[in-house]
Amino acid sequence: MRRLVLLVALVLGAVAGIHAQEGFEDPALNARYRDLIHTIRCMQCQNQSIADSPSDVAGDLRRLVREMMAAGRSDDEIRTYLAERYGDFILYKPPLSSKTWLLWSAPALLLLAGGIVFARTVRSRMQQPLDEELEAC
Amino acid sequence: MWRYIVPIALFVILGGFLGRGLLLNPGQIESPLIGKPAPAFALPDLENASARLSNEDFAGKYSLLNVWATWCAECRYEHPFLLELADSGISIYGINYKDDPEAARDWLATLGDPYETTGVDEIGDVAIDWGVYGAPETFLIGPDQTVLAKHISQLNREVWETKFAPLIESDRGDQH
Numbered sequence: 001m002r003r004l005v006l007l008v009a010l011v012l013g014a015v016a017g018i019h020a021q022e023g024f025e026d027p028a029l030n031a032r033y034r035d036l037i038h039t040i041r042c043m044q045c046q047n048q049s050i051a052d053s054p055s056d057v058a059g060d061l062r063r064l065v066r067e068m069m070a071a072g073r074s075d076d077e078i079r080t081y082l083a084e085r086y087g088d089f090i091l092y093k094p095p096l097s098s099k100t101w102l103l104w105s106a107p108a109l110l111l112l113a114g115g116i117v118f119a120r121t122v123r124s125r126m127q128q129p130l131d132e133e134l135e136a137c
Numbered sequence: 138m139w140r141y142i143v144p145i146a147l148f149v150i151l152g153g154f155l156g157r158g159l160l161l162n163p164g165q166i167e168s169p170l171i172g173k174p175a176p177a178f179a180l181p182d183l184e185n186a187s188a189r190l191s192n193e194d195f196a197g198k199y200s201l202l203n204v205w206a207t208w209c210a211e212c213r214y215e216h217p218f219l220l221e222l223a224d225s226g227i228s229i230y231g232i233n234y235k236d237d238p239e240a241a242r243d244w245l246a247t248l249g250d251p252y253e254t255t256g257v258d259e260i261g262d263v264a265i266d267w268g269v270y271g272a273p274e275t276f277l278i279g280p281d282q283t284v285l286a287k288h289i290s291q292l293n294r295e296v297w298e299t300k301f302a303p304l305i306e307s308d309r310g311d312q313h
Contacts, residue, residue: 043270046163047237057270060261085268087169116145 017128019051022062029069036075039092042084049092141272153252168268168287175202175282176266181266183233185260190256199285199305200228203252203292204238204264207244208269209272215291220309222297223251234249234272277301279308283293 024030042053050107068078086093175192182188205212223229231252233241238257277286285304
């Protein structure tokens with residue numbers, strides 16, 4: 001257990017350390033910056049955020065995010081700016097729209113469908129033991 | 138009866154979506170620039186520092202904007218085809234992306250220059266405006282400076298004939 005905790009701590013520390021020298025002096029701004037860059041996809045290494053990716057393009061986009069934050073732009077403005085150029089795919093949370101409503105609601109819908117199946121199965125199973133008990137007697 | 142049909146139906150539906158997903162190519166991400174005016178920009182000309190490449194150059198004809206660099210192997214492979222296209226009369230403009238201008242000039246001198254003008258984007262800021270994240274990437278731009286298409290990775294005859302040339306034809310048709 002202790003080894004597992006140590007391993008997790010090491011990995012988390014390593015991940016947090018990537019590009020740690022880039023950022024802001026102000027801790028609040030820096031925290032916001034780190035949160036934001038974890039929500040933007042690296043288009044080159046598509047399974048990583050620009051926070052984690054070592055690619056050049058990720059570095060360029062991180063620099064762009066820092067410049068826009070320094071110029072006073074909000075997180076939403078920065079995300080919109082990037083999506084206008086690279087498409088919604090660059091955002092880890094695509095905006096809710098006519099194209100993405102199914103994507104967003106699918107987990108809830110599946111849960112609902114599963115819940116209905118579960119309820120009906122339980123209800124039909126609840127019928128059986130009564131009959132079997134009677135037969136066993 | 139139903140207890141068999143429902144899971145099978147769910148399997149078929151889910152399989153359909155997943156199968157479709159397997160066939161999609163994550164490398165070809167649809168550009169949000171398509172159908173919109175080309176982003177305004179101005180870059181210094183690779184061969185002549187006092188001249189500029191800008192979006193104004195696209196006006197009045199169908200043009201290709203090709204993002205390339207000397208560090209990009211695929212750019213080397215697509216280069217002969219770009220020379221062919223240029224010879225056949227297609228206007229091709231280049232953006233030299235995050236590269237060394239001296240090396241870029243040598244490259245063109247050795248391999249041939251298919252570009253009417255090449256703009257130098259050493260930092261890559263103009264490329265970000267175009268939604269570029271690597272090389273090679275090629276845009277097709279119409280006479281009214283509308284971005285008609287984008288192709289990520291090597292431009293070759295097949296891509297030209299199946300993707301770009303038909304768009305030019307249909308766009309020409311729409312203009313009349």
